[in-house]
Amino acid sequence: MGRRGREAAARWLFIAALLAALEAIVRLGWVNRIFLTAPSLVAAAAWEKILSGELPALFVTTLFSVGAAFALAAAVGLPVGYALWRFPSFGRAYDELLSALFASPWILLYPIFLVIFGRGLGAIIAMGFISGMIPIALNAHQGLRDVNPIYLKVGTGMRLSERQIIRHILLPAAAPMIVSGLKLGVTYILISVIAVEFLVEIGGIGTLASKGYFWFNTEDLYLGVAGAILLSMLFIHLLGRAESRLFSS
Amino acid sequence: MKPLLIQTATVLVLAAVWEAVAKSGLLFAGILPGLAEIFRAAWALVSSGTVFPHLLVTVHEAAVGFLFAAIFGIALGVTLGTHPFLRKVFEPPLLYFAATPKIILYPIFLMLLGARLESKMAMAAVSGFFPIVVNTTIAAAGVNRIFLKVARSVGASRIQTFARVYLPSMLLPVIGGARLGIGVSLVAAILGELKVSNAGLGFIIMQSFNHFRIPEMYAGILLVFLFAAAVNVTMTLLLARCRRFAHERAG
Amino acid sequence: MTTRKVLPAILVFLATAVAVTLVTAAPARGQLQTLRIAIPQKGLFDTTMPTWIADKKGFLKDAGIKAEIFWSSGGAETVRVVTAGSADIGLATGTESVITAFLKGAAVRVISSEMTGSPDLFWLVRGDSPYKTLRDLDGKSIGFSRPGSSTHMVLQLAAEQFKIKPNLVPVGAPPDSYTALMTKQIEAGWASPPTFLDKVEKGEVRIVFRGAELEGVRGVSTRVNFTSADFYDKNQNLVKAYLSAIKKTIDWMYDNPKETVAFFAEVNQVAPSLAEAGFKFFPKEALALSPVSRVDFSVDLALKLKMIDKAPTAAELKRLIVAE
Numbered sequence: 001m002g003r004r005g006r007e008a009a010a011r012w013l014f015i016a017a018l019l020a021a022l023e024a025i026v027r028l029g030w031v032n033r034i035f036l037t038a039p040s041l042v043a044a045a046a047w048e049k050i051l052s053g054e055l056p057a058l059f060v061t062t063l064f065s066v067g068a069a070f071a072l073a074a075a076v077g078l079p080v081g082y083a084l085w086r087f088p089s090f091g092r093a094y095d096e097l098l099s100a101l102f103a104s105p106w107i108l109l110y111p112i113f114l115v116i117f118g119r120g121l122g123a124i125i126a127m128g129f130i131s132g133m134i135p136i137a138l139n140a141h142q143g144l145r146d147v148n149p150i151y152l153k154v155g156t157g158m159r160l161s162e163r164q165i166i167r168h169i170l171l172p173a174a175a176p177m178i179v180s181g182l183k184l185g186v187t188y189i190l191i192s193v194i195a196v197e198f199l200v201e202i203g204g205i206g207t208l209a210s211k212g213y214f215w216f217n218t219e220d221l222y223l224g225v226a227g228a229i230l231l232s233m234l235f236i237h238l239l240g241r242a243e244s245r246l247f248s249s
Numbered sequence: 250m251k252p253l254l255i256q257t258a259t260v261l262v263l264a265a266v267w268e269a270v271a272k273s274g275l276l277f278a279g280i281l282p283g284l285a286e287i288f289r290a291a292w293a294l295v296s297s298g299t300v301f302p303h304l305l306v307t308v309h310e311a312a313v314g315f316l317f318a319a320i321f322g323i324a325l326g327v328t329l330g331t332h333p334f335l336r337k338v339f340e341p342p343l344l345y346f347a348a349t350p351k352i353i354l355y356p357i358f359l360m361l362l363g364a365r366l367e368s369k370m371a372m373a374a375v376s377g378f379f380p381i382v383v384n385t386t387i388a389a390a391g392v393n394r395i396f397l398k399v400a401r402s403v404g405a406s407r408i409q410t411f412a413r414v415y416l417p418s419m420l421l422p423v424i425g426g427a428r429l430g431i432g433v434s435l436v437a438a439i440l441g442e443l444k445v446s447n448a449g450l451g452f453i454i455m456q457s458f459n460h461f462r463i464p465e466m467y468a469g470i471l472l473v474f475l476f477a478a479a480v481n482v483t484m485t486l487l488l489a490r491c492r493r494f495a496h497e498r499a500g
Numbered sequence: 501m502t503t504r505k506v507l508p509a510i511l512v513f514l515a516t517a518v519a520v521t522l523v524t525a526a527p528a529r530g531q532l533q534t535l536r537i538a539i540p541q542k543g544l545f546d547t548t549m550p551t552w553i554a555d556k557k558g559f560l561k562d563a564g565i566k567a568e569i570f571w572s573s574g575g576a577e578t579v580r581v582v583t584a585g586s587a588d589i590g591l592a593t594g595t596e597s598v599i600t601a602f603l604k605g606a607a608v609r610v611i612s613s614e615m616t617g618s619p620d621l622f623w624l625v626r627g628d629s630p631y632k633t634l635r636d637l638d639g640k641s642i643g644f645s646r647p648g649s650s651t652h653m654v655l656q657l658a659a660e661q662f663k664i665k666p667n668l669v670p671v672g673a674p675p676d677s678y679t680a681l682m683t684k685q686i687e688a689g690w691a692s693p694p695t696f697l698d699k700v701e702k703g704e705v706r707i708v709f710r711g712a713e714l715e716g717v718r719g720v721s722t723r724v725n726f727t728s729a730d731f732y733d734k735n736q737n738l739v740k741a742y743l744s745a746i747k748k749t750i751d752w753m754y755d756n757p758k759e760t761v762a763f764f765a766e767v768n769q770v771a772p773s774l775a776e777a778g779f780k781f782f783p784k785e786a787l788a789l790s791p792v793s794r795v796d797f798s799v800d801l802a803l804k805l806k807m808i809d810k811a812p813t814a815a816e817l818k819r820l821i822v823a824e
Contacts, residue, residue: 011342032605033605034604089251093254093256096252097256105439105474107436108439108451108454109470111458116280118680119670119672187348192350195352198352199352199443201646206350206353212356213360214580215576215600215604216579216601216604216605217604218604225353228349229349232348233345233348359580362584363581363584363586364581364584365586445577445580455573456542456571458673459542459573460542460768461696
């Protein structure tokens with residue numbers, strides 16, 4: 001086993017030990033079963049829900065919200081990022097504003113979104129849109145700004161049209177930053193989607209956790225928590241792989 | 250056109266659009282009150298003193314949570330940063346976990362710690378922990394090897410090495426992590442209050458919402474934004490002060 | 501460390517320990533026993549007023565009780581607040597919710613009925629809509645709070661009683677319901693007095709159905725007060741004292757309607773005329789603390805909503821319901 005293998009093994013061992021400890025604590029009856037449940041029972045509940053189709057449906061709802069929000073965020077964020085670069089004084093002005101908005105606790109505005117978009121996926125997608133649009137736009141802007149001006153001069157020197165310059169010089173040069181922004185965008189969208197699903201119980205995997213808590217279905221609660229965490233981790237892992245594959249040349 | 254001009258103009262235009270939509274009745278009256286109503290409600294909250302006990306509760310929750318986050322975050326960060334094997338094993342899962350929505354852990358805290366302040370402190374702690382531990386790990390690992398070798402060669406004790414080599418080198422990134430940590434701790438505490446609580450800024454917002462006192466709800470949100478901005482500005486100034494301090498020291 | 505540094509440190513520590521002990525011990529040695537009460541939906545007449553007035557008029561103090569109120573936002577949350585140890589008594593929670601929690605392992609005990617029947621709910625339609633009674637809403641969308649709530653249950657029974665097949669939509673709390681109604685997402689929204697009675701007065705909305713019209717739920721204890729099993733075992737006298745204070749308060753409330761209306765208006769920050777209109781929704785019998793009747797109804801409801809998958813045994817019910 002190489003060094004990488006040893007590290008991975010250590011990690012899995014650690015996780016296995018934690019799960020085993022949890023299982024033991026619950027089986028030995030040290031904790032009331034409305035507070036903590038055994039991993040095996042959570043897995044059993046998960047299997048039951050997979051078979052009934054309930055769990056896939058929840059994941060699909062969450063993924064749909066994330067996907068829709070991402071499509072909107074990219075469709076708006078990329079052109080906005082370009083516009084910020086194209087018009088530098090606006091770029092400087094809105095860079096600061098957008099960063100400030102992003103760093104603010106805007107997610108607390110969720111009651112307002114509910115009121116405007118109704119108590120449904122619309123509100124969730126709207127909030128996801130904002131979480132994703134800002135990092136995508138800011139990163140695209142930064143990526144374009146980082147392009148060495150010499151490349152652009154080369155383009156004009158070769159008498160390329162603006163569209164050709166964008167397609168063949170700008171975009172490829174800015175691509176790493178843009179893709180990084182897209183990756184960040186998806187991550188933040190997923191976080192805000194799951195958070196609002198949990199807070200408002202509209203649907204999706206976040207709602208499973210909330211309902212499980214309030215209705216004393218401890219297995220559902222932990223299933224929801226685990227599901228949300230695993231979904232996040234899966235997303236980041238896949239995005240990381242896609243990113244490195246895109247830029248491995 | 251100067252950026253500041255554009256920013257001011259944008260804010261004014263947005264305010265005008267808000268006012269127009271509020272007065273037009275596009276969204277039914279009551280959902281989007283006019284700005285004057287919101288400011289009046291905000292002033293009422295402040296001048297009547299209603300907001301201060303709740304502000305204190307939220308600050309208390311965020312502060313205690315942040316303290317725990319800082320202690321554990323720095324401790325773990327230094328440990329991982331100085332032990333390469335541990336870092337390779339635990340840093341990836343930490344980074345994965347950092348990108349998950351911590352609010353999902355809230356019911357667990359509610360069950361274990363109850364519905365009062367403690368569960369919000371736990372939310373603040375868990376949320377603030379990650380920026381701090383990530384930054385501290387990188388900072389501790391990034392301490393210049395040469396300085397460490399020099400310290401060892403002059404026979405410096407553990408404590409001296411820590412104070413003279415690690416601390417100055419790590420100060421900026423750790424404070425940077427703390428600045429992020431404080432922000433997320435505060436938001437996490439308020440999010441918890443929005444779901445289950447009996448006190449705090451989030452509680453005020455939710456109560457106003459439940460009793461359909463919408464201008465008051467917006468006022469509460471406005472006050473939260475102002476407070477968060479104030480905390481952010483303070484931390485940014487602190488960071489700038491530390492940056493100057495570090496540069497003076499380095500010379 | 502030298503003695504010079506250690507001694508002062510020890511003295512400071514001892515002084516702090518003594519001070520903390522005195523401060524925290526004092527209330528325990530006081531005359532009144534603190535009772536932490538979780539109350540859902542602050543401002544709702546039946547959930548809030550008895551305890552609120554009992555506190556303000558000194559009936560609780562006479563019983564040796566100091567009330568510490570934790571306002572929760574709804575039934576299931578109230579149970580969680582109590583089982584988490586953040587409150588000793590939980591009020592006004594759907595009977596089916598308490599039964600469900602109990603069967604899932606929550607150590608709770610039902611100490612009294614809180615609401616019999618469902619006079620506290622009503623449904624609104626927009627002022628300009630054509631609906632006169634619930635029958636007109638066949639096939640239309642009607643809002644309720646959340647699955648498993650009393651609003652849900654009442655709507656389902658009402659649909660049976662009026663022989664209609666409406667589309668039931670979960671909309672959340674009254675503010676959300678009102679918004680959904682006014683933005684035409686639903687044709688009828690729910691509310692509880694005194695919310696939106698002012699809008700009714702202005703004609704913006706119209707009451708199309710009252711929970712009091714529902715026959716299927718008459719005589720059923722729809723909401724109960726409960727406590728944690730542990731607390732009950734250790735504090736039976738305190739619980740009994742609280743309940744008798746509340747009973748006394750309810751008697752007083754209906755003997756002194758003007759003052760009651762004033763309190764009601766104050767808690768909700770509404771005009772006294774609205775408070776009075778809201779008060780009229782609640783007949784005294786609905787607030788009776790005993791008996792806890794027709795538990796079978798709540799069990800059936802819990803089964804129907806799949807909150808539990810099998811009914812509790814008689815022995816389990818006996819263990820759960822310690823009310824007189």
